[in-house]
Amino acid sequence: MQDAKLKVAVLFGGTSEEREVSIASGAQVIKALRSLGHEVLAVETSRGLLSADEESRLLSHRVDEAPPTSDALAVLRSGEASLIHAAPLADVDVIFLALHGGTGEDGTVQAMLNMAGLAYTGSGHLASAVAMDKDLSKRLFVAAGVATPRWLMAPYRPDEVARELGYPLVVKPNRQGSTVGLSVVGSPDALEPAVRHAARFDKEVMLEQFVAGRELTVGVLGDEALTVGEILIDPEAVFDYADKYQPGAVREVFPADLPHAIAQAAQEAALRAHRALKLEGYSRADFRLDREGRLWCLEVNSLPGMTATSLLPQSAAASGIAFPALCEQICRAGIERFRNK
Secondary structure (H helix, E strand, O other): OOOOOOOEEEEEEOOOHHHHHHHHHHHHHHHHHHHHOOEEEEEEEHHHHHHHHHHHHOOOOOOOOOOOOOOHHOOHHHHHHHHHOOOHOOOEEEEEEOOHHHHOOOOOOHHHHHOOOEEEEEHHHHHHHHHHOOHHHHHHHHHHHOOOOOOOOOOOOHHHHHHHOOOHHHHHOOOOOOOOEEEEOOOOOHHHHHHHHOOOOOOOEEEEEOOOOEEEEEEOOOOOOEEEEEEEOOOOOOHHHHHOOOOOOEEEEEOOOOOHHHHHHHHHHHHHHHHOOOOEEEEEOOOOOOOOEEEEEEEEEOOOOOOOOHHHHHHHHOOOOOHHHHHHHHHHHHHHHHHHO
């Protein structure tokens, strides 16, 4: 028998630096779920349920080359907490979290939805919080046997940085996504400015060994690793915010042109990382493949992007799962998790 149609609230926007990415994700998810006949409410965190005109205006905007400013985000922060208990969410089957970064991905929204007794997509509040914290995540990767680049947390001693990490190295906020605030530092004199830049986005700053090589990504759906993809960029470069969301900035290949053994190893490592963080529903793991053929897990995203250029939908499509079916499967997994908790 055909599965019943769902009533889904797609929650997007948020007040993190990834707000515009979230809006783009929301637009794609809403369109996909409606194409399957589901009833879909467009709910923006700072405005609530959108009218048809508001939805059309907001969701037609493309992602800019830079994230929104802190002043712009501050204007939006007042209405988020009350939204969780608002009437539009009360009778939906599931809330699709098309949120990225900030309280939408760090477990805060998930915990509030738990308290309100509402089903939602993705992982629970604790796993979301751990996945957002790169330092904690890397500790769990090591415990699970998933190789990850060496790292230190600020404050640091210059001699320790040179000895443990060397140059170049990566400096990034501990709890941010979309490479917001990230810098590649080539020499000691550039380190402190990079740390100050990262600290604008999070009080905790990570210094990480730079691993040159190929950039790989693996989606996980349910308890299955999807097709391995490759982001084709300069081997010494970084896949930054603008490159991620501006069409044509980089080339992404699914499946990646890899020996079968390496592709399989990447899938197995993605699953181990997903399970180590106790993630549910779906995730996306990012890796570097170095010149010696070793895989290094950079991070795992608990709510990966769902835009037209996002990597998880491409990974799913290469595995034979069309984008609308992917969105629906994510919704039904969220409902099932809520029923079994």
